[in-house]
Amino acid sequence: MITDFFISFSTYVIIYIIIVSSFNISFGFTGLVNLGHMVFFGIGAYTSAILTLHGMPWYFALILAGLFTSLIGAAIAAITVRLKGDYFQIVTLGLVFIAIAISRNWISLTRGALGLPGIPPIIKDNFNYMLFTFLVCVICLAFFYWLTKSETGKIFQAIRDDETAASILGKNTYFYKVLSITISTFFAGIAGSLFVHFIKFVDPSIFDLDFFVIILTMLVAGGLASITGSIIGVVSLAITSEALRFVVVNPELIGPVRHMSLMLILILILIYRPRGILGKVNV
Amino acid sequence: MLSLKNVSKSFGGVKAVERCSFEVEECTITSLIGPNGAGKTTVFNITSGLTKPDSGTIKLLGKNITGMPAYKIAQSGISRTFQITKVFKNLTIRDNLLIAKRTNDTEMNRVLESVYLNKPLDTIASELSYGQQRLLELARALSMPHNLLLLDEPTAGVNPQIRQELKSILRNLRKEGKTILLIEHDMDFVMDISNTVIVLNEGRVLKTGKPKEIVKDKKVLEAYLGK
């Protein structure tokens, strides 16, 4: 049914808006290119799945997914943000492979490659769940707009532009970088929880880089350091990606064609419009 | 105000600063001069905490600040500018100044006026010319509460008009009771404005004195002017 499709499409878009704007906080606003950002989405998803499967009410699970994810984020940031740009990127990319290895092999907790089925929904009716994710998304976006206009948000951006200059102006840049990753991973965890209660299943493929390429393209297309840009980036690329369904006749080819198109869009943006649609800074 | 005692720093085999000692008196303009590679910028980086010295002590108002992180030294009252400007390029003038000090538009405009930068606060820093960016960096350094101001070649790459303005800016600051340590290549500028001149050569202090004594000094002429 067309309305079913529309509801599920909108729910994905809403969840993607949270994950992409949370990525913008660390990457776009603070200059921390955390290539493992989707790992935290996965951690949030697994946390919420495991907790609710053990009988915890969803609202505790949702909040704990955010808190636990940001705790891991803070711990990893505390160790890695001192690394210079390229090294930080390599190490955070490494997190992806660590996450895959752990989720595959910690069988007693994750059931490994079999994944965790039967995750209870937060709200059974899909339309009402869409409204619920929309509400959560609005709260998240309100926070992001407030944060990026606040003094802390300005300090993040100052660090992105010139960390040395920020430090000689009395700012503890290490603290602010850890804070940025902590905030950004908190919302990644929330998005992961919303996602897992929608598809009601999680397995190690949630950490696959395919997924990361999609949100990276959405972020870059919308533009770094612009929350509105992130919203536009998600919506426009989600529509483009769905439209391909009607262009590509062979259903087996839809997946690969989507990925290739996204990569192509990413490359074209990087070459011709490194600021994306609304971006404030170049990639 | 500021004192360095036997400060040394090597990069690999290069002795950038060697047993360097000097003092900066309150309410004066002290100039640090010397040929390229003499170690002037390294002295600034050590003083502001960006580079850890191999040995020696740095004191600000009697307090030992050696090896403290840069942001704490800044909070202790040392403000500085860089040889190559480090403005926050994607931020507006207002936000550049905000990072230095939480304050209102009126006060920000006053600081801008004092450095002869007449631009709206909403201007993005990267839209300013290089000379204007240097002035913004100076305004930012002035905004941050401080006791001592370190300026690394403020006249480099700026047009002669801004250079003249800088002279009066620095004189005004001294009149207001500010203490300034200045790295400068323009000899006329230095001799015109300084109370004390420190000559650095190959990481060592060659000579300290009043401008008049420096221009007459044989050693200085040999090392610095290559005569």
Ligand SMILES: Nc1ncnc2c1ncn2[C@@H]1O[C@H](COP(=O)(O)OP(=O)(O)O)[C@@H](O)[C@H]1O
């Ligand atoms: N970060 C660094 N790494 C290696 N060598 C450096 C570094 N900083 C300065 N040097 C070297 O130290 C010496 C002094 O440099 P510098 O302090 O910049 O001199 P000045 O500012 O007087 O021109 C030079 O030989 C320079 O190449």
Ligand SMILES: [Mg+2]
């Ligand atoms: Mg220098």
